[in-house]
Amino acid sequence: MMVLVLSGFDPSGGAGMLQDVKILSALGIRAHGVISALTVQNEEKVFSVSFRDWEEMKREIEVLTPPRVIKVGLARPEVVKNLREMFPDSTIVWNVVLESSSGFRFQDLGEVREFTSYADYVVLNNEEAKRVGEHENFIVTGGHEKDDRIRVRYRELVIEISRVPGEFHGTGCAFSSAIAGFLALNYPVEEAIRAAMELLRKILERSSSVVETEKLLRDWHKYDVLNTLDEILPEFLEIGPLTVPEVGQNVSYALPWAQSEYEVGKFPGRIRLKEGKAVAVSCASFRDRSHTARMTITMMRFYPYMRCTVNVRYRKEYVERARKKGLKVYHYDRSKEPEEIREKEGQSMVWMIERAISELKSPPDLIYNEGWWGKEAMIRVFGRNPKEVLEKIKLMLKE
Ligand SMILES: Nc1ncnc2c1ncn2[C@@H]1O[C@H](COP(=O)(O)OP(=O)(O)OP(=O)(O)O)[C@@H](O)[C@H]1O
Ligand SMILES: Cc1ncc(COP(=O)(O)O)c(N)n1
DSSP states (O other), X not given: OEEEEEEEEOTTSSSHHHHHHHHHHHTTOEEXXXXXXXXXXXXXXXXXXXXXXXXXXXXXXXXXXXXXXXXXXXXXXXHHHHHHHHOTTSEEEEEOOSBXXXXXXXXOHHHHHHHGGGSSEEEEEHHHHHHHOOOTTEEEEOOSOOSSEEEXXXXXXXXXXXXXXXXXXXXXXXXXXXXXXXXXXXXXXXXXXXXXXXXXXXXXXXXXXXXXXXXXXXXXXXXXXXXXXXXXXXXXXXXXXXXXXXXXXXXXXXXXXXXXXXXXXXXXXXXXXXXXXXXXXXXXXXXXXXXXXXXXXXXXXXXXXXXXXXXXXXXXXXXXXXXXXXXXXXXXXXXXXXXXXXXXXXXXXHHHHHHHXXXXXXXXXXXXXXXXXXXXXXXXXXXXXXXXXXXXXXXXXXX
């Protein structure tokens, strides 16, 4: 699936081509990109714009696959007519940008008026629509009205959604690219508008002053973490009778950027033994806290790629086999724990990992401790991901 994009280059990534590509990527659509203007700007202000020459752009377009859908952003208005002549049957979405949200004048009103009829859909905000003069192919956005609703008008259709508090640079570009993307996915235009509004809202809920589509894209990892945990669970359950400790077991797997336990996937309620069989109380989730999640977060402070921790019941022979097979083993002697650490719930594990790392000067494969004052003896196994940790555990189980 592809959409041809002709738009300006906003080096700050909030609007223009960099934003168009992110939005289309969020829909799994490849953008063929031809830059139609260069700008000097940052998130706050536009300083200058220079439009590219059509002949140059034409040469780049001619060698690409003919597009079904084209999105035009900041470009000389006659570009829309030229594209119509090149691709009479393509759907052209043109996001008119008379001025930037910071007030920089981009395009001449008269020129825009002359070329709007060459596009299938012209996206602009209501201030721009008033100045250009209504046309039946206009998709008119609310612009920067102050009420708590966002409304978009297309012919007789008016769609309203709740406004995300705040002002965001790049919404016009993002919105029009989302419409182009949904049109490429064969949505009828009314549905494309509705879906684009919904997508923008989801993105703006994660954004501060710029449309931060990258935050939506990275959230794919949440699916990957939970899917990985649910997929590998049966293998942990299979060896559970040999590995699950009295207190229960958890497999914690963190998001690449995790800094809190709620950014670590785990099995709330843990994996437990019931009549000799290992069962997980619930499927993988980011909710709840867990000891192994806390250990993963601590480990990641030193080695961010070590995203997985699993606790295993202590057996002397497990530790001996691990050593014999070359795993990096650290013995944590709880009797050496300072009083103030022992008293604070959850602090001893953090202290334990910090001690191990300061001694080994590299990530331990496992840390073990004997039982202490009602605390069960335990082995914690660390790795990049659950598969790697499972392999280390299997090494401990085998002669
Ligand atoms: N605060 C918001 N909450 C939810 N959606 C928003 C918000 N701001 C913009 N949008 C979405 O983006 C679309 C376009 O926004 P807007 O009306 O600001 O266009 P614009 O003025 O051309 O944008 P730009 O800031 O790029 O000039 C809206 O129709 C809406 O779907
Ligand atoms: C390359 C380019 N295209 C469009 C806009 C308008 O975006 P905004 O109205 O949010 O400034 C921009 N600033 N830069």
